[in-house]
Amino acid sequence: MNRRQYLARTGAAGASTGLLAGLAGCLDDLGGSSETNDADSGDTGSRTGERALDRAAGRLNEAAQPLDELGDLEDPETVEFDPEEPRTGIADARDHLETAESELGDDRQADIDTLRAYADAIEGLVAVTATVTDEGISADIEEVTAAIEDEGDIEGASETVGERHTEIADAHERWDEANATIQGLDGDRLNDLAGIDIADLEAGAATLGDVVTSLETLAAAYDATLDPDEGYGALEQGRDDFENGAYEDAQAAFETADSTFSTAHQQLEDGTANAPDGLAGHFDTAECQTRHLRDAASAFAEAAGAAAEGDAVTAKRRKDDGETALDNVGNCTS
Numbered sequence: 001m002n003r004r005q006y007l008a009r010t011g012a013a014g015a016s017t018g019l020l021a022g023l024a025g026c027l028d029d030l031g032g033s034s035e036t037n038d039a040d041s042g043d044t045g046s047r048t049g050e051r052a053l054d055r056a057a058g059r060l061n062e063a064a065q066p067l068d069e070l071g072d073l074e075d076p077e078t079v080e081f082d083p084e085e086p087r088t089g090i091a092d093a094r095d096h097l098e099t100a101e102s103e104l105g106d107d108r109q110a111d112i113d114t115l116r117a118y119a120d121a122i123e124g125l126v127a128v129t130a131t132v133t134d135e136g137i138s139a140d141i142e143e144v145t146a147a148i149e150d151e152g153d154i155e156g157a158s159e160t161v162g163e164r165h166t167e168i169a170d171a172h173e174r175w176d177e178a179n180a181t182i183q184g185l186d187g188d189r190l191n192d193l194a195g196i197d198i199a200d201l202e203a204g205a206a207t208l209g210d211v212v213t214s215l216e217t218l219a220a221a222y223d224a225t226l227d228p229d230e231g232y233g234a235l236e237q238g239r240d241d242f243e244n245g246a247y248e249d250a251q252a253a254f255e256t257a258d259s260t261f262s263t264a265h266q267q268l269e270d271g272t273a274n275a276p277d278g279l280a281g282h283f284d285t286a287e288c289q290t291r292h293l294r295d296a297a298s299a300f301a302e303a304a305g306a307a308a309e310g311d312a313v314t315a316k317r318r319k320d321d322g323e324t325a326l327d328n329v330g331n332c333t334s
Contacts, residue, residue, distance in 0.1 A: 049103030056096035056115050057194040063089030063122055073211050075278025077138045083130040090123050114189045117181050121201070124178025125208060131171035132211050140164050141282050144222050148232075148289050149330045158226035165219035172212045179205050214279055217271035221264040221286055225293065231260045235297055238304065242319075247308035254301035261294035288332035296325035 063086040073079060093115070101112050140160050147157035182205050187198030225231045238253030268287040275283045299322035306314035 049100045052096040052099035056093040059093035074276045079133040081133045086126045121181045128175045161222045165223040214275040224264045247304045251304035258297035265290035292328040296322045
């Protein structure tokens with residue numbers, strides 16, 4: 001999907017295209033024609049409520065406009081996005097909706113509820129966009145891959161990826177909520193109030209959902225890989241047990257690591273097809289690393305089993321295979 005298609009579908013393309021085709025009219029309603037309207041109308045409360053409703057719709061469309069500055073979310077690392085301006089617009093819109101609700105009758109409650117739901121949806125999409133375009137994600141991925149590649153600060157990398165995984169998982173949950181809100185919107189009513197095509201809003205949310213899903217897959221795989229009990233930690237425990245002659249304990253630890261690495265590797269393989277182009281390289285590296293870690297843990301488990309049975313030849317051969325696989329982990333980014 002190209003940049004303009006994505007922006008149109010997320011409400012960022014501007015007044016003349018896509019999702020915000022009706023934006024110009026909404027913004028015109030903010031422009032100071034209220035004195036003329038006041039003179040022409042006899043119902044002050046209704047007049048105030050209608051203006052507030054129009055201004056709420058306009059501010060919500062304005063809140064989506066900063067997305068027009070986004071780059072292509074196929075490469076989220078390169079995108080700069082400041083969520084503060086849209087959040088301010090959403091807060092203003094909610095204030096206008098409070099005014100509209102206090103001034104208008106019950107027959108307009110459905111309109112107010114629709115714009116509130118629209119506000120919830122835009123707010124959710126803004127929050128998720130802020131998470132997936134965080135420039136710190138790239139630095140964290142580099143820290144984690146380097147730690148695995150060089151057998152460096154695994155504990156620090158584990159803490160980093162654990163925190164990032166939680167953040168991205170929360171963003172995915174927020175996306176689920178926003179998407180459910182969009183699915184529940186009355187499309188015809190939203191179009192009448194704000195000039196928004198519900199199909200475009202749905203498609204834009206789906207695109208953003210693909211990005212946050214891919215990032216969560218990557219973070220989850222790394223989080224499991226570096227787990228101090230079942231991932232890298234189990235691998236290291238197995239190596240210590242093996243060196244100390246506790247072969248049965250070593251075999252159990254290696255098998256735990258093997259299972260964890262295998263699951264992470266499968267998740268990455270399954271997620272690669274839908275990963276944005278900008279994340280493809282990270283998926284390739286993580287897939288390579290988990291594959292070699294899996295192979296190493298499997299070989300070490302067989303070596304420990306053979307050693308426990310007194311088969312020194314097989315034990316050494318498979319241990320050497322495991323060491324070779326570990327060495328190969330360091331070649332995944334070269």
